[in-house]
Amino acid sequence: MEIVLFAGFALVASVAAVLVVTRRHAVYSALYLVITMAALAGIYILLEGYFIWIIQIIVYAGAIMVLFLFVIMLLDIRQEDVLWARRDRGQILLAALLSLVLLVEMVLALGRSALSGAQTAPASIQGFGTTQTVGRLLFTDYLFPFEITSVILLIAMVGAMVLAKRQVK
Amino acid sequence: MQVPLSAYLILSAFLFLVGVVGVATRRNALIIFMCIELMLNAVNLTFVAFARFLNSMNGQIVVFFVMVVAAAEVAVGLAIIIAIYRNRETMDVAELNLLKW
Numbered sequence: 001m002e003i004v005l006f007a008g009f010a011l012v013a014s015v016a017a018v019l020v021v022t023r024r025h026a027v028y029s030a031l032y033l034v035i036t037m038a039a040l041a042g043i044y045i046l047l048e049g050y051f052i053w054i055i056q057i058i059v060y061a062g063a064i065m066v067l068f069l070f071v072i073m074l075l076d077i078r079q080e081d082v083l084w085a086r087r088d089r090g091q092i093l094l095a096a097l098l099s100l101v102l103l104v105e106m107v108l109a110l111g112r113s114a115l116s117g118a119q120t121a122p123a124s125i126q127g128f129g130t131t132q133t134v135g136r137l138l139f140t141d142y143l144f145p146f147e148i149t150s151v152i153l154l155i156a157m158v159g160a161m162v163l164a165k166r167q168v169k
Numbered sequence: 170m171q172v173p174l175s176a177y178l179i180l181s182a183f184l185f186l187v188g189v190v191g192v193a194t195r196r197n198a199l200i201i202f203m204c205i206e207l208m209l210n211a212v213n214l215t216f217v218a219f220a221r222f223l224n225s226m227n228g229q230i231v232v233f234f235v236m237v238v239a240a241a242e243v244a245v246g247l248a249i250i251i252a253i254y255r256n257r258e259t260m261d262v263a264e265l266n267l268l269k270w
Contacts, residue, residue, distance in 0.1 A: 010180045013184065014180070017187045017188070020203060020207060021188075021191035021200075026197060026199045026260075029199075036210065037210060040214055047177070047217045049220075051233075052232050071251060095189075106179070106186075111175050125224060129226070134230065142230050149234060152241050163251070
């Protein structure tokens, strides 16, 4: 059953990711990216990430992608992107070729490395991946990074406001 | 019969490389930004897979922080794109070539 679920989610995520890269208009790419993120959230459930999958839906699909769609609608982009311009064709071919080589190399390396010793997941510790465990870790071992993230978010807010403010002429 | 670790890693590698091809190929700044988010998601999948298979919660905590940093980066990056669009009326990165020799 787990294999069927993983195969389904992986197929949806892969197809949607390829569609993100190949659409002409930015809105379609954004919507396919939301589908990719939702499929990845499903895979996180299979990996016992019971806190991470809901955070993925809320933060990534529900805030970040909504922000993308706000900006696309705000700027009201009507013209469609030229998908494969004539003068870029050499660069596109080179990028595709090198990525294909890297993909084959990664599949070979990941498929047969020392990782194959850890192919079956060990029995998980008590409360693995639950909100309680994540919360306890965030407030004990990872307290300093947790406080720093509040500063990061403040910086991002101030920076976004300063950059996007309309200049008063 | 469980799903092996290499299956998750191969899926993550594929998503990452789709993102790389998107960044290297497209000319629209918003779509390039979306491909960067795709790469971040692929890395998150690697972290969560290893957290499960090494039976350690550290991977999921790192994913939490990666999501926070990604949110901050998206906010600032979209503000930059808005500012560029307001000044130059274009979303095409090939036309942002003032620093090019």
